Amino acid sequence: METTTLSFANLHQHGELFANMLRARKRSFIERRKWDLPISMGMEYDQYDTPASRWVVVHDENGDVLAGTRLTPTTAKCGIYTYMIRDAQRGLLDTIPQNLLWEEAPVHETEWESSRLFVHDKIPASERKGVYIRLVLELRKAARDLGATRCVALLSVALPRLIRRQGVIMTPIGPAVMIDGTLNNVVSMDLAYGRA
Structure with missing residues (x-):
């Protein structure tokens, strides 16, 4: 298992990895969860996939x-959009x-948002926890490398408990809300503490 942090500056160094990630997002969010999202060439994308993101x-x-x-x-700002959580709060996202x-x-x-977090459904249930942990630990490292001291994310209420033993503390900063049949809430991840 490997991890890579992609940006518009390094996409050319990683072959099809960015396109493969957008294809995996399509499978996770459109095919499995039935979300109504943009698709092009078999890839899911939205207004937040800009050069500002990683x-x-x-x-x-x-x-x-x-x-x-x-x-x-x-x-971040692109036209009327900023980042997903803020735009939802501002009433720009009806979902x-x-x-x-x-x-x-x-x-x-020094604050970044994590969004579109997914684990591919081809991962066996016995291995999913390990993949989630690897993803969140790499997310924390990448955000720290970008100068972030805090990360906010809209996640299933189950995920923070899953990774707590890894030294990653996620504190709810909003109420639990039902989205497409799953209970979620916005959490804050303090990046100044915990194992690197």
Whole structure:
């Protein structure tokens, strides 16, 4: 199992990995979860896949994607859009409730958002926890490398408990909300602490 953090600056160094990650997102979010999202050339994408973002990908030596997530700075802006959690709170996204945070969404150069977190459904149940842990630990490292001290994410309420033993503490910063039949909440991951 390998991990790679992709950016528009290094995509050319990793062959089909970025496209494979977008194809895996299509399988996870459109085919499995039946979300109504944009598709082109068999790949899922949205308005937040811009040069401001980074993508953390867990993959095998052949470039087959096992898991991934997107990191976007909370200071990002592209037209009317900023980042997913903030835009949901501002009422720009009709698929995510506006009341997902107890306070105003953060906008700070040391705070990033993790979104589109997934583990491929081809991963056996017995191995999924290990892949989730690897993804979150690499997400934390990549965010720290970008200068982040905090990361916010909209996740299933089960995920923070799953990785707590790895020294990754995720604190809820919003109420539990039902999205497409799954209970989720926005969490804050303090990147200043925990194992590197």
